[in-house]
Structures are given as structure tokens and as C-alpha cells.
Amino acid sequence: MKIEAVDFFYLAMPEIHDIGDGSQDTLLVRVRGNNGQEGWGECEAAPLVSIAAWCCPMSHSGCKPVSYSVLGRIIESAADIQSLNAEVRRNSFDLLQADHTLAGIDMALWDLLGKQHDEPTWKLLGWKKPFPKTAYASQLFGDTPADTLQKAQRVRSDNFRAAKFGWGSFGIDLAADQAQVRAAREGLGPDVALLVDAGTIWGEDVETAASRLPVLQECGVLWLEEPFVSGALKAYSELSKLMRNPLRTAGGEGSHEPFMARNLIDFGGVGYIQIDAGRIGGITSAIEIARYAETHGVTYVNHTFTTPLALSASLQPYAGLETSSLCEYPVEASTLATQLTLESLSIDHNGQVHLPERPGLGMTPNPATIRQYLQPVEINLGDQTIYTTPSL
Numbered sequence: 069m070k071i072e073a074v075d076f077f078y079l080a081m082p083e084i085h086d087i088g089d090g091s092q093d094t095l096l097v098r099v100r101g102n103n104g105q106e107g108w109g110e111c112e113a114a115p116l117v118s119i120a121a122w123c124c125p126m127s128h129s130g131c132k133p134v135s136y137s138v139l140g141r142i143i144e145s146a147a148d149i150q151s152l153n154a155e156v157r158r159n160s161f162d163l164l165q166a167d168h169t170l171a172g173i174d175m176a177l178w179d180l181l182g183k184q185h186d187e188p189t190w191k192l193l194g195w196k197k198p199f200p201k202t203a204y205a206s207q208l209f210g211d212t213p214a215d216t217l218q219k220a221q222r223v224r225s226d227n228f229r230a231a232k233f234g235w236g237s238f239g240i241d242l243a244a245d246q247a248q249v250r251a252a253r254e255g256l257g258p259d260v261a262l263l264v265d266a267g268t269i270w271g272e273d274v275e276t277a278a279s280r281l282p283v284l285q286e287c288g289v290l291w292l293e294e295p296f297v298s299g300a301l302k303a304y305s306e307l308s309k310l311m312r313n314p315l316r317t318a319g320g321e322g323s324h325e326p327f328m329a330r331n332l333i334d335f336g337g338v339g340y341i342q343i344d345a346g347r348i349g350g351i352t353s354a355i356e357i358a359r360y361a362e363t364h365g366v367t368y369v370n371h372t373f374t375t376p377l378a379l380s381a382s383l384q385p386y387a388g389l390e391t392s393s394l395c396e397y398p399v400e401a402s403t404l405a406t407q408l409t410l411e412s413l414s415i416d417h418n419g420q421v422h423l424p425e426r427p428g429l430g431m432t433p434n435p436a437t438i439r440q441y442l443q444p445v446e447i448n449l450g451d452q453t454i455y456t457t458p459s460l
């Protein structure tokens with residue numbers, strides 16, 4: 069099958085708020101083959117910049133647009149997708165958002181290849197069977213501890229066996245943070261796993277991060293996520309050494325190429341590596357890290373705060389890893405995100421998510437949702453139009 073077209077659809081909520089909610093817009097990618105089939109993926113990054121990475125003019129030999137390596141390419145097997153990834157990285161290493169653009173294309177190619185072979189993507193990736201994952205309800209801290217308590221009670225009554233709270237005002241004031249974490253634990257009860265996401269708030273300040281460890285240990289928190297910015301490996305390593313079981317550091321969602329994630333494993337001492345398939349370059353790069361984590365005693369977890377399509381894509385790389393059993397599950401996504409696909413990925417009565425058995429990623433974008441939130445884009449260079457939103 070030859071790649072005939074790659075189409076981008078920029079979808080956005082009518083108003084974008086200054087909160088840690090990445091589901092307020094998305095860049096949907098459709099790849100069409102000359103066999104008449106199509107696959108869908110999503111880039112988890114600033115949508116317009118990702119479109120620019122697709123179509124910008126070449127600056128020099130290491131700074132070619134992603135389209136240069138993709139259009140016209142023949143894809144028949146998993147190995148063909150892997151070599152396409154390598155080619156994009158070779159031709160676009162100086163183009164900073166190339167990996168994010170590649171991520172959506174790579175997902176769409178795995179979806180397309182699955183449809184071509186009539187197999188779910190996880191099977192094409194070499195997994196014999198997919199293990200269900202324990203969904204953790206991923207949400208922001210409430211404005212007050214009382215709000216957080218209510219949110220925790222709600223996810224507990226919704227059958228979740230794990231929950232994560234993060235962002236909001238967490239990380240600024242020690243006493244306020246203690247009250248928030250205790251409220252989350254109280255609302256969840258003793259049996260639901262609790263995770264905390266600091267959203268990189270402490271930069272590389274180990275001492276301030278360490279001052280939160282006693283309350284996290286007291287409340288039986290499983291992981292402290294992103295205490296620092298992604299590249300602060302020394303700080304990650306120092307904080308990791310101060311933790312007692314079961315508390316570990318978690319990080320990696322910011323990785324936009326595999327070495328960033330591997331460095332967190334090798335030098336940051338993380339117990340959990342969190343990979344966003346929409347950032348790291350797609351499913352191909354994500355499974356590379358899933359396998360690396362497995363052989364290095366680190367638990368792999370998806371990072372996903374957006375749509376069911378992104379959730380399905382993020383589950384494929386570690387579908388067959390039984391010991392990596394947690395899964396980020398968005399519970400506060402925008403209507404754009406929750407209504408994006410015709411199918412949904414709901415949790416069962418034990419709080420578990422099961423991967424789709426349908427071909428490819430098993431999720432179909434809903435044309436009505438695309439039309440509702442579509443922001444048409446046109447990019448002109450001189451008197452030439454180098455990009456225009458395609459028709460559905």
C-alpha cells in the first residue's frame with residue numbers, strides 16, 4: 069500500500085482555558101492508502117505548529133518537512149513503519165516538533181495496517197494477548213480540599229480502583245498540599261490506589277519536593293509524578309533515593325523522542341515511565357520504551373488525558389505486558405474529546421479497561437464531531453498556498 073495522502077484536522081473548543089487540560093484541542097490525522105483504506109491518529113502538541121512541521125519549506129538537509137519522508141512511501145509491514153520513523157528522524161532532526169507530527173502519522177499507519185491485515189494493532193505489534201489494565205481516574209485537584217474529597221468519592225463510587233490528582237494549585241504551599249493529599253485519600257478510602265501529579269511545579273528544587281514526601285508516604289501514595297521538568301535527571305535521581313516503598317517517582321510524558329524516556333529510566337531513577345504515544349513519535353517509539361522499561365525493572369504506563377482514539381493508541385504498546393497493569397484514564401476531558409469517536413472505551417465493574425479487538429486501533433472518528441469543532445487552516449507562502457484543511 070502506498071501512502072497517498074496525510075490530512076490534518078485542527079479541532080478546538082470554542083474557548084481555551086489556562087488550565088492543565090490538554091483535551092481542549094487536538095490535531096487529528098488521517099492517512100489514506102492507495103488501497104482505498106484510511107487510518108486515524110492524533111498528535112499531542114500545539115496543533116498549528118505540528119501542521120507547520122508537516123509542510124514548512126526545507127531549511128537545510130536535516131530540516132526537511134515531515135511530508136518529505138512520508139508521502140508516496142510503501143507500507144506493507146511493521147518493519148516498513150519502523151523504517152519510515154527512522155527516515156523522518158534522519159531528515160527532520162533539526163525541526164523541533166517533527167516527532168509530534170510523526171506521532172499522529174505513525175498511529176494512523178498502525179491503524180491502517182491493522183485494517184489492511186484485519187487484525188488489532190496490538191497483535192501486529194507482536195503481543196499474543198492483551199491484558200486488561202486497571203484504569204486510574206485522571207483528574208485535576210479540586211480548588212479546595214473539600215472539592216478534592218468530593219471528586220475522590222465520586223470516582224470511588226464509579227468503580228475506579230485507582231485515581232490520580234494533579235496540577236491546580238498543588239506544589240505552592242506545603243500545608244495546602246498536605247490538606248489536598250489527605251482529602252484525596254479520605255475520599256478514596258483505604259483500598260483505592262492514590263497517585264499525585266506535581267506537573268513539574270518544582271523545576272529542579274529537590275528540597276521543596278522532598279518536603280512533600282512525609283504526607284505522600286502517610287497517605288500511601290503510589291507515585292509522585294513529574295516533580296521536576298523533564299530534563300532535570302539529577303533532581304529526579306536524588307528525590308527517587310529519598311523515597312520509601314511503595315512511593316516512587318513517575319515521569320516521561322514530556323518525552324518527544326525515545327532517548328528522553330530512556331534517560332529518565334537510566335539516570336532519573338523513576339519507578340514508572342509514562343509515555344504519550346502522541347508525543348514520543350507514535351506507537352513505534354512507545355513500544356521501544358515499553359520493552360526497555362520491562363528489561364530495566366521499571367513499570368510502563370500510558371500518558372493520555374484526551375480522546376478515546378488517543379487512549380486506544382496509548383494502550384497498544386504495552387498491551388501484552390502483564391506487570392505494567394495501570395492505565396491513565398481521562399475522566400475530565402472536554403466534550404470535543406469524549407465525543408470524538410463513535411466507539412468508547414469504558415471500564416468494567418472491576419475498574420478495568422479492555423483493549424478493542426476490532427482491526428487497527430478500533431476507534432472511528434465521528435464526522436459530526438469533527439465538523440462541529442473544526443478550525444479551518446490555510447498557510448500561504450508568497451502567492452502560493454502550501455497548506456489548506458482538506459475536506460472530510
Ligand SMILES: [Mg+2]
Pocket residue numbers: 234265267293294321
Ligand atoms: Mg502528568
